[in-house]
Amino acid sequence: MEREDGLDQDRNQDEELPDWEPDANWLDHPELQEDEVDLLERIRELDQQDPIDDDEDGYDEDFGLPNGGNEDPPVRDIPEFQMPVEDPPEPEDPPGDIDIAEYCAAFREHELLRNSYVDALLQKLRYGATHSAIAHQLRASKRTISAHPDVPREDLENMAQTIRTVERRLGVSTDDIIKTYTLCPKCGRRYSPEYIKDSDSADCLNNDCNGILYVSRLLNSGSRRVSNRTFPTASPIAWIQHMLRLPGISELVQSQQEEDGADEHTEPISFDEWMEHRDPNAPLNDIREGWGWDAEEAGLERDEDPHTGVVRDQIRIGQPHRFSSLPFPVSLTMSTDWFQPTKEGNYSVGACYLVFNNLPRHLRFLRENICLAIVMPGPGEPNSYALEQIMEPLVEELLLLRQGVRMTIREGDPAVYREQYVHAHLTQHIADLIARIKMGGGAGLRSERNFCLYSHTHLSSLSVPDGFIRANFQFRDPEEEVSNAYFWKSLETAEDRKIFFDFTGNRYTALHALPGWYTSTCSPVDAMHLLYQGGMHWIVKQILYAPGMLNKCRQEDDDPIERYNTCLDQMWIPNNFSRRPPKLGQTNTRVKADQWKLTSRVIMIPLYMAFRRGDDIPNDLVPRGTQSSTGGKQQARRAKLLHRERQKHYNAIGQPNRCPPLEQCFSTRSLRFHYQQVLRFSLATGIIDKRAVSTERIGFAVGMLETVAVNYVRNSVPVSPNFHYMMHFEEFILKFGSVYNFHVWAMERANGIISHINHNGRSNGMMEGTLMRGWWGYTTLRNLIDAYRAIRDPSPTDTVMIEDLLGALRSGTDHAQQQQTLMAYIAQCHTTYTRLHGIQEKIRLSTQSKVIDLRKDNLYETVLNFCVEKWPRAGIFGAGMPQRIYLPPKGFVRHYSYVEHDGIRYGGFYHTSGKGYCYGYIDGRQAVRIDRVLYIEFPGRPRLRGICVLVRHFRRPPVEPRFPWNTWANHLGISSWLHDELEPITAISANRLSGVFALFNIPRSDGRYWVTVALDSVSPEEDEEV
Structure with missing residues (x-):
């Protein structure tokens, strides 16, 4: 087994290890060339290994850190859309075949008719009006409109009189989209609404199932069948x-x-x-x-x-x-x-x-x-x-x-x-x-033979480099996997199905009926959970914190955990990143994926502050601690688990004598080793998680992740199955483009939207139906708003209708804004969308502003020069330089708190509301402090108006300080600057703003420095080759 130099001296020779009995029951795989009976018998024999005990898995400890489990739906800043909570709608005319001439026909009818339809729709959505009340309102509107001479008689005669017809005329009907099925509450068999309507019995049709499908209720209008689960x-x-x-x-x-x-x-x-x-x-x-x-x-x-x-x-x-x-x-x-x-x-x-x-x-x-x-x-x-x-x-x-x-x-x-x-x-x-x-x-993460959806790698091989070396992977055959799924379906007993499934890891699902569909090639890995909730979370929690890698190396040293947390406390990031990286030792809180993502971007700075001695990270080994300490117990337990998995692996390949002894299964305590690993991981994730990446760079990034995983196991640092799944990024990026084409950020956001739809909380399918109607009600309503905006020469009434419809969205925002997460591409999506449809300009100013006196603030010459350079032919002049257009010191310039450019907010240092956004990049990665955001407007001259941003450049040090990340600084987006030293004020246009960063204050023996780390996830970037 390859070991890091000096690792032997890394162990505490006096530490006694508890007794440990290895488990090694492994047989070679048979060839799948037997008949069905022999095949199942052979599989039964191979299935006699002990399952992994939940208490010995070792993947679930929190060790004082927040839980990093599955991402909960976002709970803040989600537009809340509410459907009226009501019983199923009253019977009315069946929809039948929808006439295309009727779909969106309201926009070909008279304006008064269309607006009456919108009023009826708003009564349903905002005020929960019943169908009968809406029908009465429509009849009353028809009587009123009939007195108007400009409304064509034919349109009036064909005016919609029910809410269902209104929804079709406005293009918001979901009758042809939503269908509700009944599900047996016992076995889960599906029944169509037609079957429930015509059935003679409420009993489930499956053998040995006593499920009741529906109950009959007596109403004034007759009996009605209500399904027990839908x-x-x-x-x-x-x-x-x-x-x-x-x-x-x-x-x-x-x-x-x-x-x-x-x-x-x-x-x-x-x-x-x-x-x-x-x-x-x-x-x-x-x-x-x-x-x-x-x-x-x-x-x-x-x-x-x-x-x-x-x-x-x-x-x-x-x-x-x-x-x-x-x-x-x-x-x-x-x-x-x-x-x-x-x-x-x-x-x-x-x-x-x-x-x-x-x-x-x-x-x-x-x-x-x-x-x-x-x-x-x-x-x-x-x-x-x-x-x-x-x-x-x-x-x-x-x-x-x-x-x-x-x-x-x-x-x-x-x-x-x-x-x-x-x-x-x-x-x-x-x-x-x-x-x-x-x-x-698939089989699941605890399956020894089939934990991976994409290759035949064994779970125990994750204890050795073979589990991560991609060149040695035996990828699953998609066609063989589908044949296995259909064979599983053909088996008659649950026992036979379980045995075959445990061996092959293949079970039939409805998706297997689709031509061209293969689980192993059509289900790409998920970057959010793998890189952040999986990889970054594991490195911080299980590799660094739990085993005590952040313990003191010497008694006189400062507490590394305190230094790590202090560095995070002092980090400056824009105010809209309200969820900061988790600090070590936090408890009773959940850490979101975007917090782990932010951690992956900046962790090398606080980790340097925790590990450093003087200006450098020493080549020291962190003491293991005592047997009774939390870290010592964790190290011993992990060593036993790793030893067990290695025994399984070497027994499986027929080489049990190659398994290292238990004492060689304790992980390295080298500070430099762990820091280099973190740098590699951050570099790889920064390349992979981009909106655009070249084939060469994705190969480099996945190769870097392979190096991280292999180095960990060679140095006896256990890693989770997530690290193996990371090895499969390359094939899916080459097939589907960048990870933003199969990111789950947007779908997690959709879950949050659904969870905010008002519902009655009733189960058995009633709440689910309300959620479905709420989703489609919003979607169709949003399309109706877009249709109103597309009207040429809209009347004032049309504008009022748009405002009323926006109100029906219940706090729905109509402009792009960057949320407090790192989902910057979502902001980019909204910004681009609104620009395309003319809803919002690329640059948006805050609502707060005031007129300023340029001379009083000593800004007159700077702003004047900006105007002259921006509009050189306009003849703009100041005092003593008469030309054509005079810029007075006061009256033409307003001071704003912030400006939003491509969905990113930049604020002014000298404005209370803008100070939390006052640092950013211009022209790529030139760091600046933004002093003021000004808007210049020459009255009566619409072409002479624009945004002027006053910035002060950070100063670069004459000699670059030696930091441990310098080799990869450009690719990690890290730059060093002289602390609190800024160039004179410069006036620039807002379109030169190019991103935001996290700012750290790093003291060293040769001076104090500002260190910036790029957070520009919005725009794609291609770094130079490493």
Whole structure:
């Protein structure tokens, strides 16, 4: 076993180790060439190993640090949209087939009719009016409008008289989208609403199930059947039809296809062919730039050979045909997650979302463009059978979309509707690891043979370098995995299914029915949970804090934990980053993923302050402590667990004598080793988690993560399975583009939005139905607002209608703003979206301002020179320099607290509300202090107005100080500056602002320095090669 130099002297020779009996029951794998009976018998024999005891897993300790478990839905700054809490709607006219002429017909009717429809809709959404009350209001409006001479008689006669018709006329109806199924409360079998309506018995049809599907209630209008458990679904066909009827969507889809240069006779591309023509330095950004976009094949059907059981995707259209070159191809991403929609109790619901991959990324993850396809009922997660039943309606429609569905699409302005066959296929499933395993039929993280969805790596091999060396991975065969899933489904008994599943790690799910779908290639890893809640959380909590790596090396040293926490306390970051990195020793709080992400960006600074002695990190070994200490117990326990896993590994490969003894399973205590590991991890995550990254750089970053993991296990530092999953980043980035195409940030945000929808709290599907209607009510209402804004020459009444509709969104914001998390790309999405639609300018000033006297503040010459340089032909002059336009010292310039540029806020140092945002970058990574944000306007001259930002540059030291991160400083976004030394004031335009940073104050023997760490997650950046 390779060991770090000097590691032997790292151990406490006097430490006594408790008795330990290794567990080593391992047999070689058999070949899968036996008949079914022999195969199952062989698997039974192999399944006789002891399971891992929960108490010996070692992955769940908190050790005084906050819990870093699954991300809870965001609870702050989420626009709250409320649906009226009511019983199911009263019966009224059935929707029947929706006439395309009626859809959004209100915008072709008279303005008075349209506005009366909006008033009726607002009565329902804001005030909870009943259907009868709304019908009366519509009749009253019709009587009033009939006296108006300008309203055409035909329009008046056809005026909507029910809320359902109103919703269709306004384009906000969800009748053709949402369908509610009944689920057996015992076994989870699904029943259609038609079956419940016509059924003669309330008993479940499954054998040995005594579930009752519904109860009958007597009402004044007759009896009514109420299901005991339901779940709502939204039709993906109806959603795509809805999207393609919206202004501009079909043009966006087709324009993206034209940019790809689609050819109707193009064949699918292979990975090797894609790599051959790919510039290794060209950044991968959108999903269309990955090799998977043009590799998908059209016309596939999934067939199972009845004789061999082999499952293959067969072409039904003759020659191979690239899916992306079809006349109207739609690529979909699915995301699933389970979360608690209420703060009280223990009630968990599941959400399944769909998004258009054809849309540009800044539009793809906007709420109004996301389909909430299923809300899975609580109180707990469904078993595999119930999950299959819940997913089948969605999968059946996806199969129809794969073959092509004729739809009506909208094009042009004014709108022209035409019929078009639309093909759609599911490209990827994004979710956290547990949801990917559940939806893909995987075995789980405790499975020795099948913990990994993508390779056949054994869990025990994570105790040695083999578990992380990518060149040695045996990747799973997608077609073999699908055949295994279908074979599992064909087994008749639960016992046989369990045995086969435990051996292969494959279980059939509804998604396996989709041609082209493979769990191992269509379920990309999740950067948020792997890098931050997985990797960074593990390094801080399990590697540094729990084993006592932050203990004193010498009795006279300052407490490293106190120095670490003090450094974080003194760190300056913009005020909108309200959730700071967790401090060591915190308890009883949950740490969010964005806090771990921020930690990964800045940890090298407080860790340097904790480890340093003088100006450098010494080449010291941290004492292990006593046996009774928390750190000492943790080290001994981890050494035993690591030794056990290594015994399993070496027994499995038939080399038990190579297993190192227990005393060599204690982790290294070298300060420099652990600091270098943290630097490597931060460097790799900073490269991977970008909106654009080249193929060469992603290979370097994953190689760096491999080095981190291999170095840890070679030095007997145990790591979690998350570190193995990180080795699979490269294949998915090459296939789907940057991680922002399969990030779960947006879907976590969607969970938070759902949890804020007002509901009655009732279970058995009633709350789930309310959540579904609330989501689609908001989405369709948002589209209605956009339709009003698209009216040419809107009247004052139209403007009032927009304000009333915005009020119905219940505190919904109508402009981009950067939240207090690191989800900067969300802010970028909103900013770009609003710019495209003319809702908000790229630069936005605060609402607070005042007129200033430039001479009094000694700013006149600076502002005057700025004006002369910005408008050189205007002839602007000051005192004693008569030209054409005079700039007076007072009256033309206002002082604002902040300016927002590309969704990032920059504030003025000399303004109370702006001081928390007063540092930032300009022109790349030149650090500045922002003194003031000014707005200059020459009255009567609309072209002579603009924003002037007064900044003072940080000063660079004449000799760069020697910090341990200097080698990688540029790639880590770290720069050193003279402490509290600033250049004279400079006036710049706001468009030169380029990002924000965290600011640290670092004292050294050769002086005091400011150190900045870039937090510019909003804009893509390509660092120089390492």
